[in-house]
Amino acid sequence: xxxxxxxxxxxxxxxxxxxxxxxxxxxxxxxxxxxxxxxxxxxxxxxxxxxxxxxxxxxxxxxxxxxxxxxxxxxxxxxxxxxxxxxxxxxxxxxxxxxxxxxxxxxxxxxxxxxxxxxxxxxxxxxxxxxxxxxxxxxxxxxxxxxxxxxxxxxxxxxxxxxxxxxxxxxxxxxxxxxxxxxxxxxxxxxxxxxxxxxxxxxxxxxxxxxxxxxxxxxxxxxxxxxxxxxxxxxxxxxxxxxxxxxxxxxxxxxxxxxxxxxxxxxxxxxxxxxxxxxxxxxxxxxxxxxxxxxxxxxxxxxxxxxxxxxxxxxxxxxxxxxxxxxxxxxxxxxxxxxxxxxxxxxxxxxxxxxxxxxxxxxxxxxxxxxxxxxxxxxxxxxxxxxxxxxxxxxxxxxxxxxxxxxxxxxxxxxxxxxxxxxxxxxxxxxxxxxxxxxxxxxxxxxxxxxxxxxxxxxxxxxxxxxxxxxxxxxxxxxxxxxxxxxxxxxxxxxxxxxxxxxxxxxxxxxxxxxxxxxxxxxxxxxxxxxxxxxxxxxxxxxxxxxxxxxxxxxxxxxxxxxxxxxxxxxxxxxxxxxxxxxxxxxxxxxxxxxxxxxxxxxxxxxxxxxxxxxxxxxxxxxxxxxxxxxxxxxxxxxxxxxxxxxxxxxxxxxxxxxxxxxxxxxxxxxxxxxxxxxxxxxxxxxxxxxxxxxx
Ligand code: GCW
Numbered sequence: 056x057x058x059x060x061x062x063x064x065x066x067x068x069x070x071x072x073x074x075x076x077x078x079x080x081x082x083x084x085x086x087x088x089x090x091x092x093x094x095x096x097x098x099x100x101x102x103x104x105x106x107x108x109x110x111x112x113x114x115x116x117x118x119x120x121x122x123x124x125x126x127x128x129x130x131x132x133x134x135x136x137x138x139x140x141x142x143x144x145x146x147x148x149x150x151x152x153x154x155x156x157x158x159x160x161x162x163x164x165x166x167x168x169x170x171x172x173x174x175x176x177x178x179x180x181x182x183x184x185x186x187x188x189x190x191x192x193x194x195x196x197x198x199x200x201x202x203x204x205x206x207x208x209x210x211x212x213x214x215x216x217x218x219x220x221x222x223x224x225x226x227x228x229x230x231x232x233x234x235x236x237x238x239x240x241x242x243x244x245x246x247x248x249x250x251x252x253x254x255x256x257x258x259x260x261x262x263x264x265x266x267x268x269x270x271x272x273x274x275x276x277x278x279x280x281x282x283x284x285x286x287x288x289x290x291x292x293x294x295x296x297x298x299x300x301x302x303x304x305x306x307x308x309x310x311x312x313x314x315x316x317x318x319x320x321x322x323x324x325x326x327x328x329x330x331x332x333x334x335x336x337x338x339x340x341x342x343x344x345x346x347x348x349x350x351x352x353x354x355x356x357x358x359x360x361x362x363x364x365x366x367x368x369x370x371x372x373x374x375x376x377x378x379x380x381x382x383x384x385x386x387x388x389x390x391x392x393x394x395x396x397x398x399x400x401x402x403x404x405x406x407x408x409x410x411x412x413x414x415x416x417x418x419x420x421x422x423x424x425x426x427x428x429x430x431x432x433x434x435x436x437x438x439x440x441x442x443x444x445x446x447x448x449x450x451x452x453x454x455x456x457x458x459x460x461x462x463x464x465x466x467x468x469x470x471x472x473x474x475x476x477x478x479x480x481x482x483x484x485x486x487x488x489x490x491x492x493x494x495x496x497x498x499x500x501x502x503x504x505x506x507x508x509x510x511x512x513x514x515x516x517x518x519x520x521x522x523x524x525x526x527x528x529x530x531x532x533x534x535x536x537x538x539x540x541x542x543x544x545x546x547x548x549x550x551x552x553x554x555x556x557x558x559x560x561x562x563x564x565x566x567x568x569x570x571x572x573x574x575x576x577x578x579x580x581x582x583x584x585x586x587x588x589x590x591x592x593x594x595x596x597x598x599x600x601x602x603x604x605x606x607x608x609x610x611x612x613x614x615x616x617x618x619x620x621x622x623x624x625x626x627x628x629x630x631x632x633x634x635x636x637x638x639x640x641x642x643x644x645x646x647x648x649x650x651x652x653x654x655x656x657x658x659x660x661x662x663x664x665x666x667x668x669x670x671x672x673x674x675x676x677x678x679x680x681x682x683x684x685x686x687x688x689x690x691x692x693x694x695x696x697x698x699x700x701x702x703x704x705x706x707x708x709x710x711x712x713x714x715x716x717x718x719x720x721x722x723x724x725x726x727x728x729x730x731x732x733x734x735x736x737x738x739x740x741x742x743x744x745x746x747x748x749x750x751x
Contacts (some may be wrong), residue, residue, distance in 0.1 A: 073692035076504030079247050079512055080539040083124025083170040086189065092126055093185055094120035094193075098165050102130045103139035105146075110172035111283035114143065114179050121183045130557060141182075144168045144177050146200070154254070160183060160192055166676035173254075173287040177617065184271070188538040199524075199634065202482045204494035205372075205408075205437070206522035207255030207291070208248070208515075209337065210499070214267065219260050220443050220580075221508035222450035224499030228258060234278030240277060240529070241407045244499070247285035251519025255289045257494070261339035261376065263293040265301040268322055289334035296338060296358060297346035298322070309351035310361035327369040335372030336362060338339070338408070342379045358400040365405035370406070372490070374437070376426055379410045379593065387610075389415045390592045393426045397622075401433035408490050412439045413463055414602075415619075418496075419446055420567040421459070423644055426622035429468025429485075430475045437492035438464075442514045444498065445580050447562060450507030451703040453678065454562045455555035457517040457529030463527050469626030478525040483656045493522040508700055509693050512540065530556060547688040550681055557674065563640075565671025565708040566715075568664050570609070570643040573600035573634065574715070581748045582707065583714040583741075601643070603722040607650050609643030620645055638728035639663065650723040661725045668712040669731045675701075675708040714741040 056412040074082075086092045099122050104111045115132060117140065123129040146168050148157050153245060156169040156178030167178035181199065185192060211219040212226035221417040229238055232382055258276065259267050266272055280290040292296070298304040299318040309315055340347025340358055348358030359375040360496050366373055380391035403409070409431060414422025418441040427436055440460055464478040475485055483491040495518035499505045506512050513536045522530050533555045537548050566583070567574065574585040574597045587597040602610055612619040613632050620631050631637055634646045650661040658666065679701045686694060713734035716727060718741075727733045734741075 072689035074424075075692055076509050076512070076696075077243075078649060079243075079505060080187075080516055080536055081247060081250055082187070082542070083182075083183075084123050084542060085127055086125050086186070088189070089138075091189060096122075096126050096128065096239065097163050098140045098192055099126065099130050100128075101139040102141040102143065103133040103134045103136045104143040104175075105136065106120045106143075106172050106175070106488060108172050112289065113246075113249075114176045114286045115171070115174075115507075117183070118179060119457050121186065123573065125183075125186050126257075129646065131197045136680060141343050142166045145170070145172055147176060148174075150198060150200045150215060152200040152306075154252075155198070156181070157199075158195050158197040160195040163364070165192065165195070176287060178705040180252075183250075184535065184539065185543070188535055189542075191421070201252055201300075201460055201492050201493045201523045202525055203522045205255050205490070205494075205500050206253050206335075206519060207334075207492060207495050207516070208253060208499075209257040209258065209261065209293075209439070211260040211262075211443070211496045212258065213260050214264050214272070217311050218500055219262060220445040220496070221406045221498075221500045222443065222509075223498060224502040224599065225500060227499060227501055228279070230272070233275035237278065237282055241282045245283045245288055246313050247515075248288055248519065249286040251516055252523040253519045254287050255492075255494075256283065257293055258290040259293050261293045262335060262343075262345060263295040263339070265295040267292050267300040268294055268298060268326070269302060270325065273326060273329055280330045280333065284332065289332055291334040291337055291372075292332065293337040293339065293530060294362075295346065296340045296348070297350075302731060307351060308346065310348045310353050311351075314669065316361055316364070319362060322371060323365040323371060331369075333369070333371060335366060335374060335406075337374040337376070338362065339376045339378065341381075342376065354399070356394060356402050358601075360402075360404050360481075363406050366621065367404065367406055373404075373407045373446060374408055374410050374492070375403075376439070377409050377436070378401070378439075382592050382594050384593070387612065387619045388599075389610075389612060390426075390617065390619040390622060390740070394554075396427060396434075397430050399434070399605045400431045407434070408492055409434055409436045410492070410494065411436050413441065413460075416573060417446075417452055419572045420563050421570065421640055422572065423641055424463055424466045424468065424477055424627075424742075426619075428480045429470035429475060429624055429627075430622070432470075435483070435488035435490040437494065438477070439492075440493070440495045440518060442495040442498040442518055444508075444511065444514075446575055447559075448566075448704065448707065449581055451700050452509060452562055452705060453510050453554070453697070453701065453704060454514075455510065455522070455533065456514045457532050458556060458559050460517065460521055461529045464521070467625035467626060475624075482525065495522050500504045504696075505611070509696050510555070510558075512536075523653040541689045543688045547685050550684060553687075554678055554681055558678070561671055561674040561678070563671070565675065566668040566711045568667035568671070569639055569642045569660065570645075571601055572644065573597060576748055579748045582745050582747055583711045583718075585715060585718050586742065602647060603719055605722055606725070607648050608664075608719065608722070609647045610645070611647040612645045615737050650725060659725075661719075661723045662728045664719070665716055665727055668716055672705070672708045672712050675705045679705065682734055710741065711745055714744075717741060 066094040119129045135140045153171045159166045216225045224335045297308045297316045299308045302412040303318045341349040363373045380388045411425050411427045415425045468475045479485040516536050533552045537551045576582045576584040577587045585597045590596045631645045648660045652660045
């Protein structure tokens with residue numbers, strides 16, 4: 056019987072079975088190598104803990120899940136450490152961080168020690184990851200602590216179940232069932248997050264319905280907070296700044312009005328009575344039509360400080376987003392956030408974090424860093440990455456985002472001389488921020504595999520791993536993730552990793568080469584629409600950004616143009632200011648480059664752009680070929696799912712290429728360079744393709 060079960064289990068791990076992807080990277084399929092399995096088993100036959108809170112329960116349960124799946128038996132719990140192989144201990148370790156842990160292994164024993172039970176849980180997930188990636192458990196000596204305090208997902212989920220910019224189904228939060236019914240998926244969500252160190256979740260959209268802080272909804276939120284707590288995850292909510300009017304019936308939401316202040320204080324008290332460890336409020340104010348302090352002649356500082364006062368007695372945070380931009384006919388949207396926030400540096404209360412998006416415009420395919428990183432010396436700023444692929448091809452294009460995050464985190468702000476990287480800004484090293492945070496706009500939804508595109512799971516995984524330790528490279532993260540998710544042979548592992556690591560550049564090439572930006576479909580943000588010249592606001596058009604004309608293309612942000620480049624410290628400013636030395640990937644972000652301008656490789660801007668569009672498409676074709684080599688090497692369901700999506704991706708890559716080339720050629724009037732063939736589709740044909748997405 057045991058043999059049959061082992062055989063069945065090993066078939067699953069051989070990939071002959073379909074796998075719906077629900078288990079994410081926490082796949083605990085039997086390890087085929089018997090020697091390794093025995094070796095692991097010796098150290099995990101029995102387990103003890105010296106703590107007994109709710110976290111202890113979920114920690115033990117995770118070990119038992121992992122051992123029964125990976126090793127074919129379930130670790131037994133022991134009451135005393137001397138009888139156990141795996142000793143889990145809350146004690147005192149050298150690193151005083153509450154989430155830090157140590158793992159030390161000797162011949163038949165492993166000790167995981169941390170200052171708190173949460174730290175032990177993280178240590179246990181590290182141990183499981185080692186087994187999943189078939190690493191040795193001999194003589195381990197690890198001391199690990201997160202570099203960033205708050206590692207969080209922000210769900211843009213609405214209370215009607217839809218998700219703004221969500222491409223993986225509906226919201227996972229079933230508000231109408233809560234608080235009575237706890238969908239088991241909430242627990243798996245918490246497990247997945249804890250396994251990568253994510254310790255916060257903002258449950259709702261930053262375009263926030265005031266309903267989320269009504270007593271009715273707070274009861275539901277409490278139910279989720281109770282599920283997540285044992286996994287070390289705190290709950291946050293996005294709030295609507297006009298709530299005192301909408302919910303409280305007050306005449307105003309003016310942050311300096313005593314009644315408004317009192318209303319928020321009462322609300323904070325109510326929240327913390329229900330959820331004593333509630334994380335805090337996230338606020339999108341005076342941005343894209345959301346209400347905010349400026350509606351009452353006040354400033355972002357007034358609004359944030361007022362809310363911070365209400366939360367301070369409870370140690371609650373206010374995460375105030377810097378994503379603000381009013382249309383200024385003479386201005387440059389690029390400069391808006393810096394202009395708005397820099398002047399208040401040092402004037403925000405101690406429990407406020409200013410959350411800055413990855414990119415001064417808006418999560419574009421490749422953006423230079425926001426000048427706010429490096430500019431706020433006395434106010435903690437945090438990083439907001441977007442995991443959901445709003446501008447990265449939704450769920451039909453394969454884009455592994457880690458290389459993009461890595462590129463951004465390693466960018467030097469030069470704020471305190473060379474080496475002042477973005478990573479050092481947000482982890483607090485550079486300016487000694489007391490609060491640090493990195494968040495990812497979630498890419499999860501109700502789809503069985505959580506993220507729609509199976510490979511997009513890696514982006515969720517990345518956020519957690521990079522926020523814990525931004526020194527791990529995107530290649531290392533890919534390596535772990537592929538091994539945990541697919542457990543396939545070495546060659547196939549390398550193939551998947553290669554595809555992942557190349558994917559972002561491929562996508563960039565066929566959509567936004569040389570730093571063209573904001574040329575996607577209007578409002579739905581899918582596909583090419585560089586011809587958008589009119590929109591509700593000029594800075595929502597494509598023309599505003601690419602500025603193509605008979606002379607050239609790109610937005611001049613140098614001294615001769617909007618001079619937004621002046622917001623950077625000199626070292627970085629210099630890198631971007633000179634059209635002859637700028638890295639080609641950022642060229643059109645900062646320069647209106649003549650079509651005939653020669654790049655360092657000797658090609659003209661036009662020829663290089665066209666080359667990248669065509670080469671991008673060719674690479675998308677090659678992705679299909681590489682993927683085909685994995686048939687039979689990974690589970691068939693994921694194989695077929697990705698295979699189909701790659702077909703769509705290629706179709707859409709061709710669309711991007713043709714539409715962009717045909718449109719920009721109207722301005723450049725230059726031929727498509729050989730060996731490339733001119734697109735055969737007409738402008739009108741290409742233009743009409745976007746209509747499909749407009750009805751979404
Ligand atoms: O990227 C834009 C999106 C909006 C989003 C906004 C924001 C939640 O198109 O859908 O709104 O950014 O980040 O606030």
